[in-house]
Amino acid sequence: MVQALRKVCETGPETGGCKKELSRQGLKEALYKELELKIDLAVQGISFAPPDLKQFPIGTTYQEQIHILFDMDKEHHADFLLPAAFYLPHGLLVAFRWDSSSPYRLVAEGGKPVIYKYRYGKDPIRIAEVKFKNRPELLSRKTAEGEPFGHIAAFTPEGGVFVSYSNECFLKERGEDCKFCNINSTAGAYKGDNIFLKTPQQVAEVFNAAYQAGVGNQLNVTGGFIPERREIEYYGDVADEVRALTGLDDFNGTAVIGAPVDFGVIDKYKEAGYRNVALNVEIWDKNIWQAICPGKARHCGGYDNWVAALEYAAKVFGRGKVRSNIVAGLEPKQSILEGVEYLADKGVINFVGAWCPNPGSELEQHRTPETAWHVDLYHKVANIFRRNGFTLRELYDCAAANSPVHDIYRIEEEHFEGNRLKTWKFPTLRK
Ligand code: SF4
Numbered sequence: 077m078v079q080a081l082r083k084v085c086e087t088g089p090e091t092g093g094c095k096k097e098l099s100r101q102g103l104k105e106a107l108y109k110e111l112e113l114k115i116d117l118a119v120q121g122i123s124f125a126p127p128d129l130k131q132f133p134i135g136t137t138y139q140e141q142i143h144i145l146f147d148m149d150k151e152h153h154a155d156f157l158l159p160a161a162f163y164l165p166h167g168l169l170v171a172f173r174w175d176s177s178s179p180y181r182l183v184a185e186g187g188k189p190v191i192y193k194y195r196y197g198k199d200p201i202r203i204a205e206v207k208f209k210n211r212p213e214l215l216s217r218k219t220a221e222g223e224p225f226g227h228i229a230a231f232t233p234e235g236g237v238f239v240s241y242s243n244e245c246f247l248k249e250r251g252e253d254c255k256f257c258n259i260n261s262t263a264g265a266y267k268g269d270n271i272f273l274k275t276p277q278q279v280a281e282v283f284n285a286a287y288q289a290g291v292g293n294q295l296n297v298t299g300g301f302i303p304e305r306r307e308i309e310y311y312g313d314v315a316d317e318v319r320a321l322t323g324l325d326d327f328n329g330t331a332v333i334g335a336p337v338d339f340g341v342i343d344k345y346k347e348a349g350y351r352n353v354a355l356n357v358e359i360w361d362k363n364i365w366q367a368i369c370p371g372k373a374r375h376c377g378g379y380d381n382w383v384a385a386l387e388y389a390a391k392v393f394g395r396g397k398v399r400s401n402i403v404a405g406l407e408p409k410q411s412i413l414e415g416v417e418y419l420a421d422k423g424v425i426n427f428v429g430a431w432c433p434n435p436g437s438e439l440e441q442h443r444t445p446e447t448a449w450h451v452d453l454y455h456k457v458a459n460i461f462r463r464n465g466f467t468l469r470e471l472y473d474c475a476a477a478n479s480p481v482h483d484i485y486r487i488e489e490e491h492f493e494g495n496r497l498k499t500w501k502f503p504t505l506r507k
Pocket residue numbers: 244245246247248252253254257258259299300301371372
């Protein structure tokens with residue numbers, strides 16, 4: 077895989093990526109190889125020597141990781157910054173996931189970041205020169221109260237504004253948190269970088285600033301469970317504040333929620349002005365779900381209620397406007413695919429995120445399946461989505477990220493610019 081990638085990427089991304097003239101078919105093949113590399117970098121992470129990383133202005137020119145929800149590195153690292161992400165030569169964006177034992181190593185070579193792969197007893201392979209994601213100007217701003225924007229939201233290159241209204245989850249206190257989740261451990265490790273509860277006014281102020289700057293055209297609101305489960309009141313207040321500040325009736329919002337027992341609550345999210353709703357089921361196999369997600373099982377009406385809530389939400393919001401997610405790697409692949417297929421038939425877009433056994437979770441130091449397992453799963457899920465008529469726009473509207481399934485859609489639809497995959501952008505919300 078990496079050997080082949082090396083052949084097509086002879087120059088770095090700083091001048092627009094690979095300079096070799098590629099046919100459309102050649103570019104597609106190169107991008108699929110890059111996609112395998114991207115997934116491998118998520119599974120195996122990336123290591124570095126501190127003097128190499130220090131050569132790059134992370135946190136000023138290049139965007140640093142922002143830990144408003146989960147730390148996906150192998151270890152917490154409150155005393156130093158890591159880059160948020162980098163571009164591979166043909167344009168795929170890769171989240172930087174630090175693992176000091178990874179065979180991939182980031183090296184500073186002539187002032188440029190380059191990835192090598194180390195193999196026991198052999199010379200390392202030079203994989204590619206990469207380019208760190210630039211730091212958005214918005215991260216230099218503060219709210220009227222003086223809170224840095226980065227304590228409230230993260231900004232995606234596509235125009236997504238990602239808010240975690242609460243960076244703690246009360247399930248932990250009861251020993252009922254999801255076994256793969258490290259939200260509370262992350263909040264504890266990065267106390268100085270975060271605030272526990274963001275007010276609706278803070279969320280609206282940050283979203284409005286991004287909207288006015290022309291770089292915020294979608295709002296994703298998520299967070300851990302708060303005591304009393306008053307999510308609908310909070311999300312309603314956020315929507316009111318956003319509408320008041322922006323003047324928009326439809327601000328392209330996604331509300332990420334736990335399944336309610338009273339389905340009438342789902343209608344209220346629609347009435348509040350959200351375009352999409354997300355209820356992440358996490359695991360499809362019912363028995364494994366109960367073992368891995370004990371708090372969701374206890375406080376959200378049980379597994380059957382969660383699935384029924386997704387089906388109900390698809391009736392209220394419409395096909396392609398409801399999202400779920402399965403943490404891929406905790407159950408057999410066939411079970412996951414059955415879940416994705418079942419939900420797609422009901423109009424729900426169920427993503428599969430490669431399980432990352434992250435620090436502070438109950439499953440810390442476990443292992444996710446091998447890269448080939450995840451690669452195959454992403455392709456099968458993309459096929460299910462396409463067969464069920466979900467569009468790329470719908471994928472971004474309900475998950476404003478660059479998952480490998482988004483990437484497969486962009487490659488198949490040939491969103492090309494020279495030898496690169498173009499960054500997808502949300503259409504502007506301006507009237
Ligand atoms: S509900 Fe589960 S996945 Fe969500 S924040 Fe709480 S513990 Fe984490």
